[in-house]
Amino acid sequence: MAEQKLPKLTTRVRFPSPAPFFPPMTRYLRYVLIIFTALTILLLALILYIAAIFDPNAYKAEVIQLVKEKKQRELKLDGNIKLTFFPRVGIRISHLALSEHESDVEFAAAETVLVSLAVLPLLRKRLELDGITITGLKANLIRFKDGRLNIHNLIARSEEPEQFELDVGQLLVKKSMLILSDKVSGRHFTLRNIDLEANRIDRSSGSKSGVIRRKTELAFLVNQPAQPEINLSSKLKFTVLLDVGKQSYAVEGMSVKSTGEIEGINNLVVNSSGGFSAKFDPDPAAAEFAVQNFLFDMAGSINGHNFDINVHAPGLSVVGQTIFGDPITVLGNATGTAGKGSGKFAVAGMSGSLSDFASGLTFELEAAKEDFTVQATFVSPLSGSLTALQFNLSDLTGMIRASSAAMPDWIAGSLTGSASVDAMSRKAQAYLTAQLAGSDMVAKLAASGSGQPGLNFEVDIDQLDLDRFSPLERRPEKGAKPMEAAIASGEWLDLSLLNELNAEGSIRIGLLKAGDSRATGVKLDIISN
Secondary structure (H helix, E strand, O other): OOOOOOOOOEEEEEEOOOOOOOOOHHHHHHHHHHHHHHHHHHHHHHHHHHHOOOHHHHHHHHHHHHHHHHOOOOOEEOEEEEEEEOOEEEEEEEEEEEEOOOOOOOEEEEEEEEEEEOOOHHOOEEEEEEEEEEEOOOEEEEOOOOOEEEHOOOOOOOOOOOEEEEEEEEEEEEEEEEEEEEEEOOOOEEEEEEEEEEEEEEEEEOOOOOOEEEEEEEEEEEOOOOOEEEEEEEEEEEEEEEEOOOEEEEEEEEEEEEEEEEEEEEEEEEEEEEEEEEEEEOOHHHHHHEEEEEEEEEEEEOOEEEEEEEEEEEEEEEEEOOOEEEEEEEEEEEOOEEEEEEEEEEEEEEEOOOOOEEEEEEEEEEEEEOOOEEEEEEEEEOOOOOOOEEEEEEEEEEEEEEEEEOOOOOOOEEEEEEEEEEOOOEEEEEEEEEEEOOOOEEEEEEOOOOOOOOEEEEEEEEEEEHHHHOOOOOOOOOOOOHHHHHHHHHOOOOOOHHHOEEEEEEEEEEEEEEEEEEEEEEEEEEEEO
């Protein structure tokens, strides 16, 4: 029997194919990474190539000649010019100096200047600097007698069309000094240890007229070589808004803090804060200025007398020449060996124009020396010109009272008149009529912040009873010493308040009474140091 062959059985088992090591999207990412790596290597190679073959120092002569042709100034580049590639592409210049206009006198010099450049905006013909860092700057700013500044030709707008629009992202100034010289007043100031940081916050994209917001912080120390006592340390913070297309600017959120000494004021501390904004425009009618909840505090000491001043302006706006605002309050306090005093100015809502405004003024004063006290209140319409710094009180009315324990009824009464102040020329004058201490008085006053004397006065009094100016226990009885002795003794009138006041004037009295004595046509000439 033949052997039968069984049919061959074949079994196929299929296993799922393993997942690829990279899914499709990851594979594409791998290609991107490879391309990016290649481009990075090529870019680094290009940078190394440029650094190897390009020497920016070879262009010094051309740059110096260009500055001389365009600005008529001598540029010195004594240090090396180096290319920088990290963290940004830029140029570092060391030991450079610039002369005055058409002169070899040095205007400014700097230890180093680092300029970092944004490359992509160049394709849009936009020169965008990531940042400018200036270290060790020393500059001289001069105002000549004709009002010109020595930087006039540097900031003047060129008549030639600019091929590139310039924008700076960050400006840093470190360890710098600025010397200010005013040929008009003859004053010289030095700003030392200047540290400035200005950062662009944002810019609207795609438009040349986009608004740039720039936050700025500035710190410096001020002194005056001719007056060593002037030594002021200041810090400023503010945000600037630039509208390049409209050529308009605004400043907001300004705060200032200063400490030190200046102009005979010791321990000076100044703080200000609040909403501040300004818009400048080539057309004066379109200019705007506004203050919102502005606070200003100043404290210090003068000749041992401490003082503090507080100013609060809730709201003030100027549009063109038109001005309007809320009431402004000024509070002041002073203390010293001679006594203490406090005052309050309140300026009512203001309206009108910068050259002709109208408002109202209220002034309250309270002063004390030992047990002697003075209280006064004055009210008047206020008008004038802010541009000329002239102020007029056309209808002044007031109440005044002065007394002590020994002289409870020394002075009490009312007054009327007018007064004016010219702050530009530092002069003031007043004409007053008063009914005080049972007397009718007329006074003419003139004060000057410069020249001698500081105060001139003429006072006419119809009648004056000296008894009411003497302490109760020292008042003469009937048959007391004659008038001449009373006047010569000086006990009836205390002029110690004039010790620290440079004053000169006269007092004319129609009828002078003291005890049982009478005198007519009395004139007193007073001169104080």
